[in-house]
Amino acid sequence: MNRSSIVAIVIFAAALLALLSIGPQVTRQIQATFFQAISPFLKTGSGLERKITSVRTGLKSLEELEHDNTALRVENRSLKATNEALRDVEHEVNRLRHALNYRQRSLFRLVPAEIVSRDSSTWWRTVTINRGKDDGLASEMPVLTDEGLVGRTTTVSENISVVLLISDENCRVAANVEGTREQGIVTGERVAGSLAPLLDLNYLSKQAELKAGQKVYTSGVGGVFPSGLFVGTIRTFQVRALDSQAKLAPAVDLAKLEDVFVVIGRK
Amino acid sequence: MIFFLLLVLLVFVAQLVEIFLPPLAWMFNAHIYIVPVIVFYGAMALPFPLMLALAFFAGFLWDAMTAQVLDGHVEISFGWSILLYAVLAAIMHGLKPLFNRGRWEVHCVLSGVCTALILLAQYSMISFRRGSLIFNREVWWQIGGPGLLAMLMAPLIFWLLHYLSRLTNNPYLPQEEGFDEYAPR
Numbered sequence: 001m002n003r004s005s006i007v008a009i010v011i012f013a014a015a016l017l018a019l020l021s022i023g024p025q026v027t028r029q030i031q032a033t034f035f036q037a038i039s040p041f042l043k044t045g046s047g048l049e050r051k052i053t054s055v056r057t058g059l060k061s062l063e064e065l066e067h068d069n070t071a072l073r074v075e076n077r078s079l080k081a082t083n084e085a086l087r088d089v090e091h092e093v094n095r096l097r098h099a100l101n102y103r104q105r106s107l108f109r110l111v112p113a114e115i116v117s118r119d120s121s122t123w124w125r126t127v128t129i130n131r132g133k134d135d136g137l138a139s140e141m142p143v144l145t146d147e148g149l150v151g152r153t154t155t156v157s158e159n160i161s162v163v164l165l166i167s168d169e170n171c172r173v174a175a176n177v178e179g180t181r182e183q184g185i186v187t188g189e190r191v192a193g194s195l196a197p198l199l200d201l202n203y204l205s206k207q208a209e210l211k212a213g214q215k216v217y218t219s220g221v222g223g224v225f226p227s228g229l230f231v232g233t234i235r236t237f238q239v240r241a242l243d244s245q246a247k248l249a250p251a252v253d254l255a256k257l258e259d260v261f262v263v264i265g266r267k
Numbered sequence: 268m269i270f271f272l273l274l275v276l277l278v279f280v281a282q283l284v285e286i287f288l289p290p291l292a293w294m295f296n297a298h299i300y301i302v303p304v305i306v307f308y309g310a311m312a313l314p315f316p317l318m319l320a321l322a323f324f325a326g327f328l329w330d331a332m333t334a335q336v337l338d339g340h341v342e343i344s345f346g347w348s349i350l351l352y353a354v355l356a357a358i359m360h361g362l363k364p365l366f367n368r369g370r371w372e373v374h375c376v377l378s379g380v381c382t383a384l385i386l387l388a389q390y391s392m393i394s395f396r397r398g399s400l401i402f403n404r405e406v407w408w409q410i411g412g413p414g415l416l417a418m419l420m421a422p423l424i425f426w427l428l429h430y431l432s433r434l435t436n437n438p439y440l441p442q443e444e445g446f447d448e449y450a451p452r
Contacts, residue, residue, distance in 0.1 A: 005315040
């Protein structure tokens with residue numbers, strides 16, 4: 001081994017040890033700075049992704065058109081393409097109107113945000129949103145849609161933030177079951193084989209008698225999530241040796257998230 | 268040095284591209300990882316100090332992107348990915364004589380194996396931290412799937428990088444024929 005390699009190893013080891021010894025706060029600062037630095041790329045990439053998706057949808061419609069009417073293919077293609085474009089606009093208008101209504105009638109002060117990217121790693125379920133400290137966001141703020149709870153913010157930089165989804169095993173939410181006194185902790189699964197995984201509601205009492213279809217809401221215990229947010233609906237329920245467990249279908253389709261709200265306080 | 272800087276740039280771009288690549292539903296949500304393949308090529312085509320620098324950069328990006336700070340602790344400390352990259356890249360670097368003789372297929376296979384090993388190491392650390400070990404079909408696919416994909420992508424990515432290596436007159440190229448048969452001269 002030559003001298004330059006030894007020097008390189010020493011420098012590498014020193015830098016690595018320095019990084020390994022940093023605490024959570026510094027880690028968050030490094031991440032926030034990093035996300036801030038790459039935010040233009042993320043936002044541009046997100047825009048491109050949406051355009052590509054919309055082009056793909058348009059091509060599918062053309063295929064359907066060819067099936068429907070071969071004789072008037074040319075004319076139909078043009079008319080249906082226009083229709084498709086208008087439908088996209090209509091969908092967008094409806095979505096935004098829906099979101100605006102929810103924001104107005106909500107009890108919370110909400111900051112609307114758009115999903116910029118999702119699930120960039122294998123082991124953690126996160127999404128990145130296009131809002132940050134400049135919009136009043138901070139770490140550990142609940143994120144939701146008009147349908148229910150989505151997760152909580154973790155790393156927050158000036159104009160971009162990371163949201164840990166409720167489908168992640170680390171996102172624990174104190175919850176209670178509608179119409180009962182049962183309380184438990186909702187967590188995600190460590191490894192999910194599908195884009196819309198189920199949630200676990202653990203630590204229910206052994207005497208619990210729950211049925212599929214019952215709704216689960218946040219209980220407000222723990223301080224991060226306010227009470228009364230819809231978390232999910234019970235799919236299955238089983239009594240175990242020491243407690244009971246229920247499997248929930250999340251209230252929000254996490255695989256199709258487009259817009260979310262961050263709760264920054266009460267009105 | 269130009270080639271090293273080019274690899275650094277490519278690692279950065281690949282890391283950004285990975286964010287927008289959706290997980291593969293038909294492979295139990297396995298992700299596609301391009302960065303490890305680039306780093307492992309760098310391990311063969313760069314001298315040891317630059318290989319370490321590249322591994323450091325790639326590991327830093329990975330940790331900056333994925334480290335989870337929850338309830339006042341970091342789940343996998345910042346820096347572990349750097350160490351993993353460095354160790355695995357050093358193993359690949361040790362097999363450089365094979366690459367110099369034009370036997371690059373071993374490195375393609377190893378790129379896949381090492382990519383899977385990084386994920387396996389991460390998963391083991393997470394399991395240790397969370398206090399329970401779960402190994403089911405989904406876990407194996409999410410570890411092995413990206414490795415398999417990296418193995419399949421490696422020949423193409425290696426060929427492209429080798430092409431760039433020649434274009435930038437990288438002085439650490441293999442001396443003998445074989446892998447660079449079709450590369451520009």
